[in-house]
Amino acid sequence: MIDTPKEFNLKLQQWHALNERDLPWKSNANAYKIWLSEIILQQTQVKQGTPYYLNFVKKYPDIQSFIKADLDDILALWKGLGYYSRARNMYEAAQQINETFDGLFPNNYQDILALKGIGKYTAAAIASFAYELPHAVVDGNVIRLITRYYGITGDYTRRATMSKIESLAQKLMDHAILPSSHNQAMMDFGALQCKPSNPLCQSCPFNNQCIAYLNNQVDKIPFKTPKIKKTTRYFHYLVLMNHKGIILKQRTNEDIWKGLFDLPMIESDSSKPPSEETFFSILPSLKIKKTCIERPIKRILDTRKHILTHQIIFANYYEVSSTCDISQNENFQYFKNLGTIGYPSLFSKFLKGQDL
DNA sequence: AATGCGGGGCG
DNA sequence: CGCCCAGCATT
Numbered sequence: 001m002i003d004t005p006k007e008f009n010l011k012l013q014q015w016h017a018l019n020e021r022d023l024p025w026k027s028n029a030n031a032y033k034i035w036l037s038e039i040i041l042q043q044t045q046v047k048q049g050t051p052y053y054l055n056f057v058k059k060y061p062d063i064q065s066f067i068k069a070d071l072d073d074i075l076a077l078w079k080g081l082g083y084y085s086r087a088r089n090m091y092e093a094a095q096q097i098n099e100t101f102d103g104l105f106p107n108n109y110q111d112i113l114a115l116k117g118i119g120k121y122t123a124a125a126i127a128s129f130a131y132e133l134p135h136a137v138v139d140g141n142v143i144r145l146i147t148r149y150y151g152i153t154g155d156y157t158r159r160a161t162m163s164k165i166e167s168l169a170q171k172l173m174d175h176a177i178l179p180s181s182h183n184q185a186m187m188d189f190g191a192l193q194c195k196p197s198n199p200l201c202q203s204c205p206f207n208n209q210c211i212a213y214l215n216n217q218v219d220k221i222p223f224k225t226p227k228i229k230k231t232t233r234y235f236h237y238l239v240l241m242n243h244k245g246i247i248l249k250q251r252t253n254e255d256i257w258k259g260l261f262d263l264p265m266i267e268s269d270s271s272k273p274p275s276e277e278t279f280f281s282i283l284p285s286l287k288i289k290k291t292c293i294e295r296p297i298k299r300i301l302d303t304r305k306h307i308l309t310h311q312i313i314f315a316n317y318y319e320v321s322s323t324c325d326i327s328q329n330e331n332f333q334y335f336k337n338l339g340t341i342g343y344p345s346l347f348s349k350f351l352k353g354q355d356l
Numbered sequence: 357a358a359t360g361c362g363g364g365g366c367g
Numbered sequence: 368c369g370c371c372c373a374g375c376a377t378t
Contacts, residue, residue: 039374042374043362043375045365049373082362083361085360086361089376116375118375196371197370197371198367
């Protein structure tokens with residue numbers, strides 16, 4: 001049977017008491033230092049962010065000194081940490097705090113949330129750590145813990161799934177004794193026990209009810225729909241025509257359009273037309289004799305963008321003036337009637353555009 | 357709902 | 368190499 005929120009929180013706090021991380025921003029906590037640490041730790045591992053936090057506290061020990069800081073100096077301290085908009089937003093938020101709140105860090109969730117660079121996560125973190133307000137943090141650690149424990153298999157980046165996660169997290173918070181300790185425990189647990197890969201399920205206090213563990217799905221949750229990676233390619237097509245028709249080449253490589261007929265082509269890493277040098281140097285691999293080519297690029301016939309599921313193709317079409325019968329080469333064939341062969345839709349679009 | 361934003365660590 | 372990290376702003 002699944003734990004009640006109270007039972008869950010009790011186990012979590014028992015774990016926390018033994019395993020809590022001792023981190024510099026936990027001692028002498030004030031809203032400014034917590035804010036600073038939370039911004040630095042956005043999408044940044046504790047190990048990477050810690051030295052930056054220490055440098056900042058040293059140079060700007062309190063909100064007053066930070067408000068007076070130059071943006072350039074803040075950016076200099078931020079150097080190498082990445083996501084530099086965080087630094088610019090902190091600077092802007094400091095001015096907001098100065099002007100709107102008389103230099104005092106706001107002490108309620110809504111006002112904190114309104115500051116530049118502070119979203120739901122950071123507002124909840126500051127509200128709970130600095131002011132013991134019962135707002136549940138939902139960061140990567142909490143998402144992982146909640147989705148695994150409750151067996152939430154849907155794409156967690158979807159709004160519906162995320163609001164379910166948020167409401168479960170908040171329900172736990174609603175039954176917590178001390179908001180700061182609860183949020184801290186949730187995140188420490190996610191970071192140390194319920195890790196992204198190779199979580200420590202054997203020693204986990206929830207391993208008798210964690211749905212993901214019981215269903216052997218720990219490595220499948222949290223789930224995110226795989227993002228398709230689109231690679232950009234640049235095709236330079238050679239249009240060689242004479243009275244016998246147009247030259248096509250059947251594609252045989254392990255690549256898109258295998259087995260289909262297509263124009264002979266040079267692929268490069270830019271949409272710029274290949275130089276004559278490149279053009280001629282590539283001819284041997286196309287098995288075209290140099291002497292056959294009169295003018296490599298007589299004119300540009302067309303240029304278009306073709307989007308496939310995994311690729312974005314920028315295609316240029318060059319009219320090539322040739323003197324001899326290239327189809328002597330077995331790789332190429334002249335075609336007048338395209339009705340009986342297969343070819344990519346990119347080629348048929350080109351044909352339509354040519355009004356042939 | 358989807359993207360851009362960085363640099364580092366991990367398997 | 369792909370994924371993830373104490374996310375947010377912008378579109």
